[in-house]
Amino acid sequence: EGVQPQEYTIIKMEVLPPFPVKFGVLEGRKVFLAAATLRPETMYGQTNAWVLPDGKYGAFEINETDVFILAHRAALNLAYQNYSRISEKPNCLLELTGNDLIGLPLKSPLSFNEVIYALPMLSILMDKGTGIVTSVPSDAPDDYMALQDLKSKPAFRQKYGVKDEWVLPFDIVPIIRVPDLGDKCAEEVCLRKKIRSQNERDKLAEAKKETYLKGFTEGTMIVGEFTGKKVQEAKPLIRRKLLETVQAIIYSE
Ligand code: A2H
Structure with missing residues (x-):
């Protein structure tokens, strides 16, 4: 990471009741998986959320x-950014692991899929963002390959209790x-590079760079309120809407 602070948009993915037994102390509260993204304009295409099975999270x-x-470290940063009920101090109501989160049903802003689920991803870093990622397989190679792994490998689903x-x-x-990549550009780039699983980290890093650059500089929105606008123009407009409607907040680290 560079010396420049990274400014993320945190997307509030609402956990739908009924809550699991372990969530007892959260009964009656509005509970969200807090996903950090750099691409708020892609939220229409969400298919799931990603968590690290062994990751330590808190509510x-x-x-x-x-x-x-989210991750404890992110909660501390948020507390210093005025997002904690107790000033400058995170207040953890419940300790959780990623395994506790797998299978939670979620309602996420802008998503065409009305209910999506939290699923395991093994490449999540707990010291970046919130440790929770929202999955947009149309435009993110990591998301595309991780979803592909779960879809094509029943044993992988079974290992993590994924229905x-x-x-x-x-x-x-x-x-x-x-242009040149079509409207499922993450899939297209992964196919061209013959990436076979989410574990091919070097190839995926290249795919991510290419997709991100082309998507952001040359892409056009084909859905939503800003259909026909370039991604570069639509991004700040969509972000502002999410912030104004309090479906998202700003998070820096
Ligand atoms: B992005 P940067 Cl559609 N571990 O959001 C692994 N990956 C993480 C993470 C973590 N703890 N926290 C965030 N991320 C992902 C959307 C998206 C993203 C699209 C296309 C590209 C893209 C949907 N997933 O990122 O290292 C999140 O995925 C490629 C740049 O801080 C976040 O934005 O640059 C991005 O990585 C932040 O990565």
Whole structure:
């Protein structure tokens, strides 16, 4: 990481009741998986959330109404950015691991899929963002390959207790058209580079660079309120809407 602070948009993915037994102390609260993204304009195409199975998370009181589930380090940063019920101090109501989160049903801003699920991803870094990632397989090579792994490997689903219905019904949602790459550009780049699984980290880093650059500089929105606008123009408009409607907040690290 560079010396420049990174400014993320945290997307509030609401956990739908009924809560699991372990979530007892959160009963009656508004609980969100807090996902950090650099691409808020892609939220139309969400198919799931990603968590690290062995990752340590907590449920933190952000204000009078909201509880965020995220990594402890992110909760501390947020507390210093005025997002904690107790000033400058994270208030953890419940300790959790990624395994506790797998299978939670979620309602996420702008998503065409009305209910999506938290699923395991092995390349999540707990010291970046919030440790929770929202998955947009149309435009993010990491998301595309991780979803592909879960779809094509029943043993992988079984290992993490992932039910078929949390994964198999979710197809790529085309949201952005990129010249030469089409409207599922992450899939296209992964196919061209013959990437076979989420473990091919070097190839995926290249794919990510290419997709991100082309998607951002040459892409056009093909869905939503800003259909026909370039991604570069639509991004700040969509971000502002999410912030104004309090479906998202700004987070820096
Ligand atoms: B992005 P940078 Cl559609 N571990 O959001 C691993 N990856 C993480 C993470 C973590 N703890 N926290 C955030 N990320 C992902 C959307 C997206 C993203 C699209 C296309 C590209 C893209 C949907 N996933 O990122 O290292 C999140 O995925 C490629 C730049 O801080 C976040 O934005 O530059 C991005 O990585 C932040 O990566």
